Amino acid sequence: MSDKILxxxxxxxxxxxxIALQNVSMFVRxxxxxxLLGDNGAGKSTLIKTLAGVxxxxxxxxxxxGKETLFESPREALNAGIATVYQDLAMIxxxxxxxxxxxGSEPLKAGPIFDIENAKRITREEMAKMGIDIRDPDQPVGxxxxxxxxxxxxxxxxxxxxxxxxxxxxxxxxGVKQAGVVLRYIVEARNRGIGVIxxxxxxxxAYPVGDHFVILKRGQILGDYAKxxxxxxxxxxxxxxxxxxxxxxxxxxxxxxxxx
Amino acid sequence: xxxxxxxxxxxxxRLLTRPEFGAFLALVVVWVFFAIVAFDNNFxxxxxxxxxxNRAAPLGILAVAVxxxxxxxxxxxxxxxxxGFAGMAIMLLITPAEAGGFGLPVWMAVxxxxxxxxxxxxFNGVLVMATRLPSFIITLGSLFIFRGLxxxxxxxxxxxxxxxxxxxxxxxxxxxxxxxxxxxxGARFDIAIIWWIVIAAIATIxxxxxxxxxxxxxxxxxxxxxxxxxxxxxxxxxxxxxVTALAAFxxxxxxxxxxxxxxxxxxxxxxxEAIIAVVVGGTLLTGxxxxxxxxxFGALIFAMVQQGIIITGVDGDWFRVFVGGIxxxxxxxxxxxxxxxxxx
Numbered sequence: 001m002s003d004k005i006l007x008x009x010x011x012x013x014x015x016x017x018x019i020a021l022q023n024v025s026m027f028v029r030x031x032x033x034x035x036l037l038g039d040n041g042a043g044k045s046t047l048i049k050t051l052a053g054v055x056x057x058x059x060x061x062x063x064x065x066g067k068e069t070l071f072e073s074p075r076e077a078l079n080a081g082i083a084t085v086y087q088d089l090a091m092i093x094x095x096x097x098x099x100x101x102x103x104g105s106e107p108l109k110a111g112p113i114f115d116i117e118n119a120k121r122i123t124r125e126e127m128a129k130m131g132i133d134i135r136d137p138d139q140p141v142g143x144x145x146x147x148x149x150x151x152x153x154x155x156x157x158x159x160x161x162x163x164x165x166x167x168x169x170x171x172x173x174x175g176v177k178q179a180g181v182v183l184r185y186i187v188e189a190r191n192r193g194i195g196v197i198x199x200x201x202x203x204x205x206a207y208p209v210g211d212h213f214v215i216l217k218r219g220q221i222l223g224d225y226a227k228x229x230x231x232x233x234x235x236x237x238x239x240x241x242x243x244x245x246x247x248x249x250x251x252x253x254x255x256x257x258x259x260x
Numbered sequence: 261x262x263x264x265x266x267x268x269x270x271x272x273x274r275l276l277t278r279p280e281f282g283a284f285l286a287l288v289v290v291w292v293f294f295a296i297v298a299f300d301n302n303f304x305x306x307x308x309x310x311x312x313x314n315r316a317a318p319l320g321i322l323a324v325a326v327x328x329x330x331x332x333x334x335x336x337x338x339x340x341x342x343x344g345f346a347g348m349a350i351m352l353l354i355t356p357a358e359a360g361g362f363g364l365p366v367w368m369a370v371x372x373x374x375x376x377x378x379x380x381x382x383f384n385g386v387l388v389m390a391t392r393l394p395s396f397i398i399t400l401g402s403l404f405i406f407r408g409l410x411x412x413x414x415x416x417x418x419x420x421x422x423x424x425x426x427x428x429x430x431x432x433x434x435x436x437x438x439x440x441x442x443x444x445x446g447a448r449f450d451i452a453i454i455w456w457i458v459i460a461a462i463a464t465i466x467x468x469x470x471x472x473x474x475x476x477x478x479x480x481x482x483x484x485x486x487x488x489x490x491x492x493x494x495x496x497x498x499x500x501x502x503v504t505a506l507a508a509f510x511x512x513x514x515x516x517x518x519x520x521x522x523x524x525x526x527x528x529x530x531x532x533e534a535i536i537a538v539v540v541g542g543t544l545l546t547g548x549x550x551x552x553x554x555x556x557f558g559a560l561i562f563a564m565v566q567q568g569i570i571i572t573g574v575d576g577d578w579f580r581v582f583v584g585g586i587x588x589x590x591x592x593x594x595x596x597x598x599x600x601x602x603x604x
Binding site: 074075091092093094095099100102103104105106108112113114116 | 475481488490
């Protein structure tokens with residue numbers, strides 16, 4: 001379908017004898033959030049890196065804007081409009097927000113002179129558009145909370161023209177409130193017409209913002225569900241692997257029963 | 261919402277977080293100390309001020325370049341050796357053929373020596389980037405290599421390690437540009453002070469007002485992150501090694517014109533003095549944080565202590581003890597205020 005901005009079909013990735021991904025297909029449309037859910041070791045990282053141009057698929061096809069594509073490097077993917085915000089970010093704590101925001105893409109006025117006023121103004125404006133009031137863009141990024149740092153990284157990707165935003169566990173290390181900030185940001189990015197791929201192992205974070213949910217387990221796609229077709233309980237159960245969870249509940253109930 | 265977590269910092273706190281603030285305070289303290297202790301020795305005078313500035317200028321020129329390199333996260337321990345190497349290169353090219361030199365006109369000798377010296381910086385930079393070894397190790401090696409060359413080549417060609425007579429040749433304005441003394445208040449100020457100010461001003465503008473400055477901070481803060489957003493980290497670092505070599509060349513030229521000679525051992529220990537000035541000036545040893553103004557204050561403190569000890573008649577042997585002590589104190593103090601300021 002032409003309205004899918006990014007799509008992979010039947011992608012496998014092998015590392016020697018290890019099958020990291022097998023026959024994985026997924027897509028994202030502009031203005032939609034595709035949630036990629038999976039437990040630890042499900043192959044999420046390999047899949048992200050494949051989407052971001054770090055790994056080349058061993059098998060399968062990669063489509064971007066309807067054309068079959070093979071990115072040679074993350075830089076190439078970024079130039080095409082696929083921005084990846086990794087968990088450990090690419091933020092430099094000792095540098096101010098505006099210096100971080102424009103690092104590597106500084107606006108210039110008159111030769112090599114950095115257009116600092118504009119850089120500060122744009123930083124403040126872009127953060128404001130995303131719903132965060134940065135009163136002082138001179139603050140070092142190191143003084144921001146984890147959620148705010150994620151927000152700066154996302155705002156930067158959006159400002160520099162990302163068409164697809166891949167977010168690697170942006171809420172994993174955050175408290176409830178901070179995670180909320182990042183989730184609002186994700187919705188904001190989606191409303192601006194960006195295709196968002198949101199990777200998480202927390203269905204409670206995925207469900208409120210996702211338009212459809214891809215569940216990855218042991219390197220394979222367990223299912224791809226639109227929000228309407230799947231209630232959150234079902235999602236949680238599938239993620240943990242239904243039978244396993246029932247077994248666990250059973251065992252816990254027994255253990256609790258014995259205890260009382 | 262998170263904006264209740266984004267707080268406005270007070271003016272005092274902002275001042276405290278500036279890298280050069282600690283060095284500025286230390287400078288004031290050291291000056292007041294000697295102004296009281298050495299008042300009878302004429303510390304507060306134009307003559308003493310000129311002596312301090314004349315001492316500080318060559319060190320300050322080196323420190324400014326070293327600061328940019330250290331903010332970008334690299335060391336250059338070979339800069340003192342390059343001073344000796346560059347001085348010998350200039351004089352060897354000027355020295356007449358019958359004395360074992362090349363007998364070139366001064367302007368050509370200076371130009372060729374400049375190119376050779378820039379190549380030493382290029383050599384350091386490329387080696388560090390290609391091997392991915394710490395620059396500390398690589399430039400420790402080149403400290404010996406360039407010093408060795410500065411001794412061995414002139415000895416081989418002229419059988420000497422000191423080459424004099426710069427004033428015997430028509431210097432075509434070089435001597436005037438780098439060795440003029442400016443009379444003021446009955447004291448003689450070296451023109452090198454003006455070079456120092458100009459170089460520091462240019463470095464400040466580059467660091468704070470250009471995209472290259474942003475790259476320098478970013479590269480020192482996290483080279484991988486910088487590379488990922490498109491900063492040409494390797495090119496930048498190689499260029500900065502060449503800038504430190506250029507600073508060493510400038511100092512060598514100042515000394516060759518002022519003293520009318522070159523000596524293979526000139527610049528010995530200058531690499532450490534420059535690093536001391538930079539670190540006292542508030543630059544983080546690990547890179548990513550610092551300023552140009554800080555090392556300027558650092559070089560002033562260094563020269564002030566040196567001059568203060570000389571004129572108070574304290575045995576000069578104690579100078580190193582003082583300098584080492586000041587280094588340690590300054591680093592502790594800088595760390596303390598930086599942590600305090602960023603936590604509050």
